[in-house]
Amino acid sequence: MPVMRYREALNQALREEMRADEKVFLMGEDIGVFQGAFKVTAGLLEEFGEKRVRDTPISENTIVGMGVGSAMVGLRPVVELMTINFSLLAMDQIVNHAAAIRYMFGGQVKVPMVIRMPQGAGHQLGPTHSHSFEAFYLHVPGLLVAVPSTAADAKGLLKAAIRDDNPVIFIEHETLYGQRGEVPENGGPMRFGEAAVRRQGDDVTIIGISRMAITAQKAADSLAETHEIEAEVIDPRTLRPLDLDTIRDSVKKTNRAVIVEEGWPHGGVGANLAALIQEQAFDWLDAPVERVTGADVPMPYSKPLEQAAFPHEEHVVQAALATFRDL
Amino acid sequence: MANGYSPTQVAIRETTKTRKNGDGTAPGDVTKPEEIRFGEVKHDLPDPETCRTVLSKMMLIRRFEERAGEMYAKAKIGGFLHLCIGEEAAIVGATQALRDGDYLISTYREHGQALARGTHPNGVMAELFGREDGCSRGRGGSMHLFDWEKRFLGGYGIVGGSLPLSAGVALACDYLETDDVILSMMGDGATNQGTFGETMNLAALWSLPVVFVIVNNQFGMGTALHRHSAVTDLSRKSEGFGVPGTRCDGMDALDVHSVVSDALAHAREQRQPQLVEAVTYRYRGHSMADPEEYRSKEEVEEWRRRDPIQAFARRLVDEGVLGQDEVEKLDAEAIEAVDESVKFADKSPFPELDSLYDDVYVFTDEVPAWWTVDERTPEVHRGEREREAGQVPHDLAEKGAAYAGVGDRQARKRRTPTDRRQEGAQQGPGEDGEAAEEVEPGTTDPATAAAGGEVGSAEPADEGGAD
Numbered sequence: 001m002p003v004m005r006y007r008e009a010l011n012q013a014l015r016e017e018m019r020a021d022e023k024v025f026l027m028g029e030d031i032g033v034f035q036g037a038f039k040v041t042a043g044l045l046e047e048f049g050e051k052r053v054r055d056t057p058i059s060e061n062t063i064v065g066m067g068v069g070s071a072m073v074g075l076r077p078v079v080e081l082m083t084i085n086f087s088l089l090a091m092d093q094i095v096n097h098a099a100a101i102r103y104m105f106g107g108q109v110k111v112p113m114v115i116r117m118p119q120g121a122g123h124q125l126g127p128t129h130s131h132s133f134e135a136f137y138l139h140v141p142g143l144l145v146a147v148p149s150t151a152a153d154a155k156g157l158l159k160a161a162i163r164d165d166n167p168v169i170f171i172e173h174e175t176l177y178g179q180r181g182e183v184p185e186n187g188g189p190m191r192f193g194e195a196a197v198r199r200q201g202d203d204v205t206i207i208g209i210s211r212m213a214i215t216a217q218k219a220a221d222s223l224a225e226t227h228e229i230e231a232e233v234i235d236p237r238t239l240r241p242l243d244l245d246t247i248r249d250s251v252k253k254t255n256r257a258v259i260v261e262e263g264w265p266h267g268g269v270g271a272n273l274a275a276l277i278q279e280q281a282f283d284w285l286d287a288p289v290e291r292v293t294g295a296d297v298p299m300p301y302s303k304p305l306e307q308a309a310f311p312h313e314e315h316v317v318q319a320a321l322a323t324f325r326d327l
Numbered sequence: 328m329a330n331g332y333s334p335t336q337v338a339i340r341e342t343t344k345t346r347k348n349g350d351g352t353a354p355g356d357v358t359k360p361e362e363i364r365f366g367e368v369k370h371d372l373p374d375p376e377t378c379r380t381v382l383s384k385m386m387l388i389r390r391f392e393e394r395a396g397e398m399y400a401k402a403k404i405g406g407f408l409h410l411c412i413g414e415e416a417a418i419v420g421a422t423q424a425l426r427d428g429d430y431l432i433s434t435y436r437e438h439g440q441a442l443a444r445g446t447h448p449n450g451v452m453a454e455l456f457g458r459e460d461g462c463s464r465g466r467g468g469s470m471h472l473f474d475w476e477k478r479f480l481g482g483y484g485i486v487g488g489s490l491p492l493s494a495g496v497a498l499a500c501d502y503l504e505t506d507d508v509i510l511s512m513m514g515d516g517a518t519n520q521g522t523f524g525e526t527m528n529l530a531a532l533w534s535l536p537v538v539f540v541i542v543n544n545q546f547g548m549g550t551a552l553h554r555h556s557a558v559t560d561l562s563r564k565s566e567g568f569g570v571p572g573t574r575c576d577g578m579d580a581l582d583v584h585s586v587v588s589d590a591l592a593h594a595r596e597q598r599q600p601q602l603v604e605a606v607t608y609r610y611r612g613h614s615m616a617d618p619e620e621y622r623s624k625e626e627v628e629e630w631r632r633r634d635p636i637q638a639f640a641r642r643l644v645d646e647g648v649l650g651q652d653e654v655e656k657l658d659a660e661a662i663e664a665v666d667e668s669v670k671f672a673d674k675s676p677f678p679e680l681d682s683l684y685d686d687v688y689v690f691t692d693e694v695p696a697w698w699t700v701d702e703r704t705p706e707v708h709r710g711e712r713e714r715e716a717g718q719v720p721h722d723l724a725e726k727g728a729a730y731a732g733v734g735d736r737q738a739r740k741r742r743t744p745t746d747r748r749q750e751g752a753q754q755g756p757g758e759d760g761e762a763a764e765e766v767e768p769g770t771t772d773p774a775t776a777a778a779g780g781e782v783g784s785a786e787p788a789d790e791g792g793a794d
Contacts, residue, residue, distance in 0.1 A: 025502070051502065058531065062525035065491020072480065072492070072498040073430070096485050105473035105481060106464030107686035141687050165689035195561065 001182040009151040009183050010040045010116075010172065013158035014078065018048055021076060024054040024162055027063055028080030028116075037082045038118060038177050044269035064090035064115060066097045068167075071113040084119035084133045089136070091136075098225040099142030110316065112165040113211040114158070120211055120262055121310045122175040130174075130306070132263040134209065137169040138239045138272065139246060144192060147237040149213040151181035153237055156190030163189055173211040182254060193241035201230035204256040204320050208235055209269050212260040212292075212311060219260075219316035231320060239269060247273070248280050255286040256323040262310050265293040287323040292316050328656070351430040363576045365633055370581040379657070381423060381580050382643060383635045385415040386661040388439040391448055392611075395438065395455055395469075396663045397616050403673075404455045407471050409436040413610035416635030417542045419443050420583025421510060421605065430478045430500075432493045435470035436542075437482030440512060452668035458675035465678045466686070480509075486505030486547075488522030489513065490539075494526045497535035497600070508536040508595050510587070516547025518564050519556060530600035538590045539565065539602040543577065544609035549621040562604040570600045577607030578635045597679050605637075623744050627770055678731040 004012070013028065018024045025048075030037055032045040032055040045053040056063045059080055066079035083088045098111050121130040137145045144166050148154040154172065161168040198213060199220050208216030213235035220231035232250050234243055251257045257277050259270035270291035277289055295309040360606075372378055392410040399408045418439040422431060425435055425444075433440040454461025454470050463473050470484040480496065483489040493511030502506045518522060518541060528654050530537050543564075547555045558564055562572030575586040583605050590601035608630040611656060612619045643649040649657075 025730065054533075057525070057528060059525035059529065062491040062494065062522055062529055065488070065526075066495035066498055066529065068498075069480075069492035069495020071495070073496050073499045075499045075502060077495075092485055092488060093491060097483070097488060101481075102689065103686050104467045104471045106461070106466050106662070108473055108475040109464070109480075110689045112689075181471075187719075222498060 001016040001224045002185055003180050004151055004153050004183050005177065005180050006148075006151045006172070006181065007040050007177040009155035010158055011042060012043070012183075013155045013162070014041065014044060015047065017159055017162040018044070018052060021162075023074065024076045024160070025054065026078050026080065027054045027056050027067060027216065029058055029063075029082050031055060031080050036080070036171075038174070040116075040177070041080065042174075042246065060086050060089035061093050065093040065097060067113045067115070068093055068101065068111055070113045071167075072101065072109050076112050076162060078114045078116060078184065079145045081115060083125075083129045083174075085128050085131055087115070087117050087133070089134045090115075094137075094143070094167075094169070095140050099140045102166075103142060103267065110165050111167045114161045114170050116158075116170045118172040118177070118225055119173045120173045120175055121294070121299050121306055123299055124303055124306055125174075125299075126301040127274065130299035132210065132261070132294060132310075134169075134171050134239060134261075135263050135268045135272070137171075138269055139267075143240060145171065146192065147171045147173075147210040147239060148236065148237060149173070149176065149208070149235055151179065152183045152187070153190065153196070153235075156184050156187055157192070159187075162193055164192070164279065171210060176211055176214075190237075192238045193243050194237065195243035195246040196235045196237055197232065197246065198199035198235050199231065199233040201232040201254070203229045203254055204231045204258060204323055205247070205250040205254045205259060205304060206231050206233050206258045206320060207273060208233060208316075209239070209259075209261040209263075212262055214310060215313055216258075216260050216316055218313045221321065222313060222317055223320055227317075227321065227322070229320065235263055242276075245257055246277055247277065251277055251281045255284055256320075257285070258290040258292065258319045258323065260292045260311055260316050260319075262294045265291065266294055268293055279321060287325070290319040292319045339708065345667075363574060365576055365578055366638070366763075369579060370585055371629075372642070372646060372648060372749075373581070378643055378648050381419055381584075382636070382639055382654070383657045383661065384419045384423075384443050385580065386658050387448065387484045388415045388418065388442050389636055390658070390661040390665045391442060391451070392438060394647075394669060395452070396611070396615065398455065398669065399733050401495065404469065406468050406470075407614045408455070408705070409614050410611045411439040411609070413579070413630065413635075414542055414544055414607045415439060416580040416639070417540070417577040417583050417605035417607045418512075420577075420580035421424070421512065421587045421603070423541050423580075424584050424588040426507075428478070428505070429591070430480055430493075430496050430507065431512070432480040432489045432496065432509060433482050433512045434489065434514055434517065435482050435484045437472055437512075438469070438516065441472045441474060441477075441479055442481070444474065444477045444479045445471065446477055446479060448664050448668035449671040450474070452672040453675045456672040456675070456679065458672055459678045460671070461676035462542070464682075487513070487517040487522040490517065490520070490526040493537055493539075494530045494535055497530065497537035498533065500536050501598070504506065506536075506595055508514055508538060508591050510538050510540060511542045512542055514547065515541060515543040515545065515552055516550075516555065517541075518561050523564070527565045527568035527600070527602075527684055527739070529568045529636060533759060534598040535600055535682070536594045536598060538587065538594050538602045539570070539600070540587060541604045543604050543606050545606075546609060546613065546621070548613045549617065549619075551621065560604075562602060565602040570602050572602040572604060574604045574606065577605030578630075578633045578638070580635060580639060608633075618756045643655075719750065 031041040032053045035042040064079055070077050102110050104164040119132045134147055137143055146157045146161060148157045161170050188267040198217050216233045220233045223229040223231050232254055234247055234250055259273050261269045270293055274289040292311045292315045299309055300306050393411045396410055398404050422443040431444050438451055450462035454463050454472055457465045459465055463471055471482050473481040491510050496509045543561055545552045552559055562574045565572050573586050576582040586603050590603050593599060594601050640654045644651050
């Protein structure tokens with residue numbers, strides 16, 4: 001299977017979908033001549049021209065809104081926002097418009113668009129470029145939310161997102177763009193709503209969101225080596241729809257759950273998932289559901305502080321061990 | 328007043344005198360309201376059929392809005408209700424300039440736009456009543472009318488929210504190589520939103536076929552124009568972004584029509600976006616809940632004397648296009664259509680509670696998805712069966728049905744095995760039957776309660792109420 005970087009996988013997905021459908025086009029800040037802030041769109045302007053790869057002014061709300069408008073009348077826009085923090089400027093168009101339009105007009109129109117954006121800490125970009133906001137978008141009915149953590153998922157899910165007729169919030173991770181992974185040749189779109197079981201185990205279920213799926217796998221390896229605990233690691237891959245079956249079945253098997261996310265603790269993905277697990281598998285739980293989250297602060301710049309403000313392998317190991325405290 | 332100034336406009340000029348532009352002029356100085364020449368004849372009448380259409384559409388809007396106000400007072404309509412009485416010439420003049428293939432998009436004060444574009448009054452009134460036959464199936468209400476068939480792309484409740492959408496539609500018109508144009512109508516208040524500048528810039532930068540029409544009714548909610556905008560000649564506000572603007576008399580359908588027609592032709596043929604400011608006046612409050620303490624009765628009276636419908640009708644009679652009896656007949660037809668719409672809306676059912684979750688998502692074969700996030704649908708949620716997830720979520724979903732209609736805490740309460748045994752002992756065997764009984768009255772009650780006043784008493788009241 002070919003190995004490529006996460007950003008190359010995304011690039012391939014865009015290229016293939018643009019070749020397959022004339023109505024797919026890209027809009028975003030510096031995606032054309034500059035080739036993308038993270039080089040995801042490299043080479044696309046050259047192949048598809050300015051009509052389909054459109055550099056925009058720095059006007060996030062209007063870029064997204066234009067995507068919505070063009071999608072309503074037949075195009076399939078893929079809008080890139082330079083970081084998830086900037087998507088807050090477009091919150092009105094995303095929540096009040098993209099997500100609501102089909103519903104509030106009684107199903108007369110659809111909004112087939114993708115809004116791509118990277119999130120996450122680790123590059124010392126400070127409090128306005130480093131956050132993890134999947135919980136904001138998870139909250140909104142009418143949106144689909146994808147959080148791929150591997151190159152293969154990045155490609156398969158982006159292809160699916162572009163073909164889907166709903167507005168999709170597609171959340172990439174800044175520190176994953178350079179990560180390599182195997183990507184199936186001629187792979188088609190993946191199904192939304194199917195979690196990946198990254199590692200099998202009977203002792204504790206660890207659910208990792210976005211990059212934290214990878215951190216969770218490292219923690220699981222360490223748990224096996226050091227503590228003889230076999231963790232099952234689940235990467236939900238999409239948060240809306242959510243593959244709760246796989247999570248629930250795993251928790252019923254292991255009787256313990258740890259949720260790892262990079263975002264803030266209050267009202268986070270983990271808070272939601274913990275509620276769903278206790279609603280659906282309460283009788284199977286042998287310990288309270290543990291959450292490992294980012295620190296409850298704006299992301300600091302200074303390297304040691306930044307590193308302290310998002311979860312690492314050791315945090316996950318400790319949380320998993322905590323679920324065995326009573327034994 | 329001879330030059331047609333209202334007290335509001337005089338105030339604009341006085342206030343802005345104290346502010347200076349870089350060239351020593353006051354922002355207000357660029358305004359030349361006298362160019363508007365309210366009340367003067369500016370254009371020859373078009374053919375009689377067009378005259379008749381324009382008049383009857385304006386009358387329909389006026390009568391519809393009056394009746395909507397009454398229905399709101401009778402609590403047939405909920406939420407907010409924003410009436411456009413006074414603005415009919417701006418609405419009809421602008422929309423009459425559109426081709427069938429062109430798009431129209433508007434604000435939350437958009438009943439007039441929908442009617443002018445040809446959405447049936449029945450569909451509009453039913454939407455205000457929150458009924459299944461409403462033009463947005465009762466999901467949108469007064470602020471969110473929509474009619475795909477008529478290419479009316481909606482009313483939007485967020486001030487300035489529709490502007491980026493309209494540029495996106497224009498982009499699609501361009502991308503798909505059609506010669507369709509979108510008419511994007513906004514209020515004066517929207518010109519202060521960030522999306523105004525952003526959208527003007529992008530529309531000009533990308534040469535998009537869009538015509539923006541500011542229906543300047545002189546108030547952003549209760550804040551007068553000169554108190555909310557430093558530049559009060561709104562046709563100038565887009566120019567720095569590359570979108571040329573023109574002002575017109577928003578109380579004269581022919582003037583609006585003429586200026587908007589030129590703008591549409593320019594946008595269509597020259598691929599340059601245009602902006603038109605139609606200066607008009609909102610006779611009624613911002614919404615039905617507006618005590619109107621921010622303006623005088625005299626000011627409103629002054630504008631009512633310039634009424635666009637009366638003035639146009641008078642001119643048609645004076646110039647012999649229509650007889651007075653024909654004018655009255657057109658008005659009677661408008662009233663009849665509105666009466667019919669009220670009857671229709673009253674008879675239309677409320678949406679089924681089971682339809683609560685309709686149209687949140689599009690389901691496609693291409694990318695099938697499993698929608699598990701919400702277990703509180705009235706039925707077992709989609710995908711549950713296909714995945715055969717088992718009895719537990721199935722039961723939860725059925726219990727969760729209570730969420731769809733009730734707010735009945737008892738029905739929502741999770742039962743322990745002990746609870747179930749106790750309930751079983753009190754009410755006989757069969758927990759499922761017991762749960763269903765609890766849910767059943769809950770789900771139907773509010774519907775009948777909400778409809779109650781109307782469904783119960785409406786059948787007879789309809790006939791009487793429709794006069």
